[in-house]
């Protein structure tokens with residue numbers, strides 16, 4: 658049985674609230690289809706469709722009941738704002754940084770933007786906790802590589818994109834490459850540990866849950882292998898009402914609206 662990374666914690670932690678902003682109103686929906694808010698269809702067969710936002714034609718398996726499809730680039734429209742925030746935050750707790758990013762405009766409930774957000778948050782927390790890194794280069798690589806991991810990676814390619822995002826972070830801080838023997842193992846061990854932690858809890862996909870798990874694993878690994886310690890908080894999740902597939906009590910981050918611990 659793989660180790661469970663996040664478990665229900667009894668102590669309350671309200672410290673994350675100070676950095677969380679409520680999402681601003683936006684013309685696009687944050688849940689379901691960005692265009693109309695209806696449920697998304699994950700089809701067996703890819704079809705050719707124009708992106709409802711930029712108009713470019715893509716092959717896709719994911720579109721809404723009304724046929725809207727939004728490409729990964731348009732889904733990640735938050736990228737420049739998120740990078741700006743990451744550059745300028747001095748917060749040391751990567752979970753607080755992550756939760757702030759989650760609340761930014763155009764960061765959706767689920768979506769491939771999380772594949773860049775995870776390594777972006779991690780390189781930022783690494784810098785903020787004294788890790789030696791060429792930060793601007795690292796941040797660019799985090800988003801360049803993360804944005805190449807498409808939406809639906811968990812269910813179609815067999816590895817959650819947030820887990821791959823943690824692996825991207827490890828590649829960046831170790832300056833890894835496919836040919837470097839001494840660093841080849843480590844990032845893939847990080848990804849594997851993330852996948853162990855995620856599959857110990859189970860699906861279906863929740864980009865918030867897996868992003869938090871990936872950060873927890875990467876923080877632990879960073880302390881073990883790089884000697885850099887990052888403080889980490891464990892606030893209860895506030896996304897269950899926005900997540901149609903929330904697994905509620907099976908999720909280690911689930912809490913009741915009034916903040917009370919759920920009965921076992």
Ligand SMILES: [Zn+2]
Pocket residue numbers: 690691692693694695721722723724725
């Ligand atoms: Zn739609």
Ligand SMILES: [Zn+2]
Pocket residue numbers: 708709710711712713727728729730731732
């Ligand atoms: Zn597009």
